[in-house]
Amino acid sequence: MQALVLAEIGRFELADVPDPVPGPGEVRLLVAQSGICGSELGGFRGTDGLRRPGLVFGHELVGTVEAYGPDVPAGRRLPLGTPVTANPLTSCLACPVCRAGRPNVCPERRLLGGHVHGSNAELVVVPVDALHRLDRYPRPEAGVLAEPAACAVRAVGRTAVAEGGTALVLGAGPIGLLLLEVLRHRGVETLLFTERLPGRVAPAEAAGGVRLPDEPEALLAEVASRTGSLGVDAVFDAVGSTDTRRAAVAAARPGGEVCFVGLHSAESPVPVRDLVRREVTATTSFAYRPAEFAEALELLGTGRLEFHGEVVPAPLSEGQHWYEALLAGHPAGKVVLRPGAHR
Incomplete structure (x- = not known):
């Protein structure tokens, strides 16, 4: 089969490699679509x-x-040819972390395309327990967005932001855009966002968001103007830079919440004394649990959750180009690689 292999840092190679062989409890899939995730740009x-x-x-x-x-x-086998997606995150399910309901942060977790070969190939092997069939949905093609949407479902669920509330999303890339969508679906009334790339502004506005300035002082002045100087109920930092983390803390109202989602910077100083004095709850969100993946797929597949970003289909052979383009600031909401004819 053909696969897009990282030959060295910064360079992919479209290579002919042996077909993967499914082991016990595994299934082999013919890949139709494989999205490029922001975390893979770091890889x-x-x-x-x-x-x-x-x-x-x-x-x-x-x-x-x-x-x-x-x-x-036999009872676990879907018919051959059934359209599916797969939860790419597997956990041990036996450790204290998993038993406490946090399999997404299991110390032994394994990510498809991170710890084992992933879906930028004609064929991929996954655990059969990871499968979710798509032929029950009117929009099965939306399954390619289930994983990032699940990240957004979990992040919103990590806060108490409620129907009629206010929220600010810093960064309207794929995760930020899906955060806006989930917040809208949950009935949050005031949706604000920031975004530096002009090409990503219209999709975020289509999701119901109102753009605010990126510059911290202007951003906080606008937040104050729109909230009677209180701040918003919940802030979601989908960027993860020092500037956005500090802005997230400052934009939350007393008693409000900040959810750190973005992973851009490994370390950032944040004003902890300010968090304490205003009793702002700071939380984090990483990946998702199986139930959140299933919920995200259900919302996407039935059309209750939209994705307004530009989806760019591209052949697998253009993978190198699109990784470079996204790093250079291309505003695509999602680039979806499509392997060639499968036989």
């Missing part, structure tokens, strides 16, 4: 601390069932 640059040369990236996928490994019981 391409060698800064994410996870992905290494020799790896096939890709964890946002849509495909069809092609073959099963041994020991998959």
Whole structure:
């Protein structure tokens, strides 16, 4: 099969590699679509601390069932050719963290396209337990966005922001845009956002957001003007820079919440004394639990959750170009790589 392999930091190679063989409890999929995630851009640059040369990236996928490994019981086997997506995050389910309901931060968790070869290839192997069939939805193609949408579902759920409330999303990239969508779906009345790339502004406005200035002083002045000087109920930092983390704290109202989602900077100073004095709750959100993945897929597949960003389809052979373009600031909401004919 053909796969997009990270040959070295900053360079992919479209290579012919052996077809993966599904092991016990696994299923092999023919990949139809594989989205490029922002976290993979860090892997391409060698800064994410996870992905290494020799790896096939890709964890946002849509495909069809092609073959099963041994020991998959008949009751767990979907018909061959069934359109599916897969939850790319697997956990041990046995450790104290998993038993406490946090499999998304299991110390032994494994990410498709991070710890094992992923979906930027004609074929990919996943656990059969990870499958979600798509033929029950009127919009099965939306399954390629289930993974980032699940991240947004979890982040919103980590806060108490409620119907009729106010929220600010810093950064309207794919995750920021989906945060706006989930907040809108939950009935949050006032949706504010920041975004530096002009091409990403219109999709965020289509999601119901109102753009505020990026510059911290102007941003906080506008937040104060719109909230009677109180601040917003919840702030979601989808960027993760020192500037956005500090702005997130300052924009929250007394007793409000800040959810740190973005991973751009490994370390940032934040005004903890200000958090304490205003009793602002600071939380974090990483990935999602299986139920949140299923919820996100349901919302997307039924059309209750929209994605207004530009979706750019591209052949697998253009992977190098699109990774470079996204790092250079291309405003695409999601680039979806499409492997060639499968046989």
